[in-house]
Amino acid sequence: MVEQGLIRAAQAGDRDALITLLREIEGHVYKTAFYILHNEQDALDASQEALIRVYTKIGSYEEKAQFKTWVQRIVTNICIDKFRRTKPTISMDEHEMVFQDKQDVEREVMSGYLAQDIREAIDQLPEHHRTVIVLRYLQDLSYNEIADCLDLPLNTVKSYLFRARQQLQNRLQEYQKGGVSG
Amino acid sequence: MKCAEVIEWMHRYLDHDLSHEEITEMYRHIDACPSCADVFDRLTTLSRQLEQLPDVKAPFSLVDSIMPQLDELDRQRLEAGKKDAAGDVVVPFTRSASQDKRRKGSALARRTGIGAAAAAIILGIAIFNMPEQMPGAQVETMLSQDSASSKADNSSAERSMEASNADMADSGAAQNTPASAAGMNEDTADMYSSAVAGGADTSSQNSGDMNSDVASESTAPRISKKESVSSLVTPSASSPGQRKLGDSGQEQPGSAGAATATASPVQSPEKDVYMTLIAPTTEPGALSWTSADGRHMAVVEGEKLAIYNISANKADKALLTTVPLEGKWVSGEWLADNLQFNYVTQKDGIEVKNVFTIPQVDTSSTPLPSGSPAATGSDTPSETPSIK
Numbered sequence: 001m002v003e004q005g006l007i008r009a010a011q012a013g014d015r016d017a018l019i020t021l022l023r024e025i026e027g028h029v030y031k032t033a034f035y036i037l038h039n040e041q042d043a044l045d046a047s048q049e050a051l052i053r054v055y056t057k058i059g060s061y062e063e064k065a066q067f068k069t070w071v072q073r074i075v076t077n078i079c080i081d082k083f084r085r086t087k088p089t090i091s092m093d094e095h096e097m098v099f100q101d102k103q104d105v106e107r108e109v110m111s112g113y114l115a116q117d118i119r120e121a122i123d124q125l126p127e128h129h130r131t132v133i134v135l136r137y138l139q140d141l142s143y144n145e146i147a148d149c150l151d152l153p154l155n156t157v158k159s160y161l162f163r164a165r166q167q168l169q170n171r172l173q174e175y176q177k178g179g180v181s182g
Numbered sequence: 183m184k185c186a187e188v189i190e191w192m193h194r195y196l197d198h199d200l201s202h203e204e205i206t207e208m209y210r211h212i213d214a215c216p217s218c219a220d221v222f223d224r225l226t227t228l229s230r231q232l233e234q235l236p237d238v239k240a241p242f243s244l245v246d247s248i249m250p251q252l253d254e255l256d257r258q259r260l261e262a263g264k265k266d267a268a269g270d271v272v273v274p275f276t277r278s279a280s281q282d283k284r285r286k287g288s289a290l291a292r293r294t295g296i297g298a299a300a301a302a303i304i305l306g307i308a309i310f311n312m313p314e315q316m317p318g319a320q321v322e323t324m325l326s327q328d329s330a331s332s333k334a335d336n337s338s339a340e341r342s343m344e345a346s347n348a349d350m351a352d353s354g355a356a357q358n359t360p361a362s363a364a365g366m367n368e369d370t371a372d373m374y375s376s377a378v379a380g381g382a383d384t385s386s387q388n389s390g391d392m393n394s395d396v397a398s399e400s401t402a403p404r405i406s407k408k409e410s411v412s413s414l415v416t417p418s419a420s421s422p423g424q425r426k427l428g429d430s431g432q433e434q435p436g437s438a439g440a441a442t443a444t445a446s447p448v449q450s451p452e453k454d455v456y457m458t459l460i461a462p463t464t465e466p467g468a469l470s471w472t473s474a475d476g477r478h479m480a481v482v483e484g485e486k487l488a489i490y491n492i493s494a495n496k497a498d499k500a501l502l503t504t505v506p507l508e509g510k511w512v513s514g515e516w517l518a519d520n521l522q523f524n525y526v527t528q529k530d531g532i533e534v535k536n537v538f539t540i541p542q543v544d545t546s547s548t549p550l551p552s553g554s555p556a557a558t559g560s561d562t563p564s565e566t567p568s569i570k
Binding site: 015019022023026027029030031034035040043044047048051052055056115118119133136137138142143158161162165168169172173 | 190193194196197199221224225228229231232233234235236237238239240241243244245247248251252255256
């Protein structure tokens with residue numbers, strides 16, 4: 001949790017405070033970028049861009065919003081822009097092929113899925129579903145905070161999150177069953 | 183409770199969005215519904231796995247990596263800030279603004295335009311109110327008394343300085359005064375009556391852009407005062423000029439006036455409005471006034487006002503008389519007839535107007551001005567273009 005005094009000092013023009021602030025948030029920024037973009041180089045680019053934006057826009061931050069959601073809003077916007085520019089949206093049909101090589105892997109449902117599987121499954125989600133999952137699980141944000149970040153109605157956030165989880169579960173279940181032909 | 187509804191509650195449960203009662207109710211359904219129990223197991227497992235996703239870190243410090251960009255941003259912001267600050271300080275009529283060389287080029291046209299309008303207004307006020315000059319006051323707030331012609335428009339002062347310098351160089355008329363006088367018009371405009379040099383040469387139509395050129399009415403359309411105009415006309419243009427220092431290279435009396443006349447600047451759209459004239463003073467800071475015909479000079483010397491006769495070749499000046507000054511000096515100027523010197527002193531906070539009149543005997547001995555117009559006419563045209 002970023003200290004409020006540090007934010008105020010940074011807003012008042014204290015450059016050292018602002019740099020300290022950036023160091024405190026850079027890990028969070030990078031994590032979000034990495035899980036949304038699923039690519040180290042893209043994540044680095046997006047994180048740097050986000051930090052620079054925080055640096056230049058710190059004056060426009062208002063305390064009525066949480067600082068962490070303000071930061072996440074910046075980084076998710078950059079990621080979504082980047083994502084749209086670089087990756088064509090993957091349709092539900094296309095992704096099926098990806099999992100076919102996992103057919104032989106046996107898994108117990110209750111023993112959980114491999115983290116790698118989950119990450120790949122996340123990567124297959126539509127951008128907004130993926131983003132809400134990242135904010136919910138990687139940044140531990142509440143519905144309201146996610147809604148603030150993404151400028152979405154609360155119900156939409158819930159709906160995205162439920163569907164995202166459902167899709168993830170379906171994918172992973174397909175894994176576990178050895179893949180389902182599409 | 184339907185299964186679909188329970189599944190939604192499962193999601194909310196995972197997001198800590200259910201009340202205790204709801205949780206109890208949900209579990210009750212799950213206990214009785216194997217398929218929902220299966221879904222619930224999968225969802226909780228998924229959610230736990232998601233919560234346990236490994237943290238990731240950038241391979242290097244992102245903040246360090248963007249430091250050069252941040253420094254660059256700071257530098258740009260600093261420059262932008264300076265520009266903004268400079269933009270806020272545009273005060274066309276202050277000395278600092280007119281001396282700000284950085285903005286000189288770009289803002290000159292605008293400033294001269296504004297200055298021209300302001301000059302016209304101020305001149306109008308000056309004419310009707312005959313304001314007293316106040317030493318040390320801002321130049322733009324004041325004008326010399328009635329001889330509106332004498333006041334250099336502040337905004338054009340720097341221009342006039344350049345112009346006068348150029349003229350000096352061009353004309354070769356070694357005028358020692360004009361350059362410094364122009365500067366003084368700006369700084370201490372009140373101190374100088376800056377009589378229109380014999381240059382107010384009425385007959386020379388050439389210096390059309392000079393408002394001192396009274397002959398062409400068009401030149402001073404905004405300056406609605408004929409009075410001052412007429413005062414300019416009278417000085418015999420031809421007189422040797424008001425150079426008091428004898429070093430001027432001019433041998434011919436007539437051309438002197440022309441040289442000074444060209445010193446007025448004025449290229450603005452309303453080019454006519456400018457009143458910049460070169461005060462023919464000896465040195466900057468000296469309180470002295472030379473009559474328009476160049477034959478007399480009034481100098482404040484301590485507690486006295488000294489009146490000098492200037493010889494025809496301008497090499498010598500002879501003390502005519504001195505007048506004791508009552509109180510503090512305020513201002514002074516020659517009238518158009520070159521024989522009367524009006525000055526104002528201040529005593530006990532009250533300004534007193536005084537008049538000194540030159541005895542007629544002296545004037546008759548000086549050369550008559552009539553000869554010069556031809557000379558000035560020929561000189562002026564060649565110099566005027568250099569101003570533009």
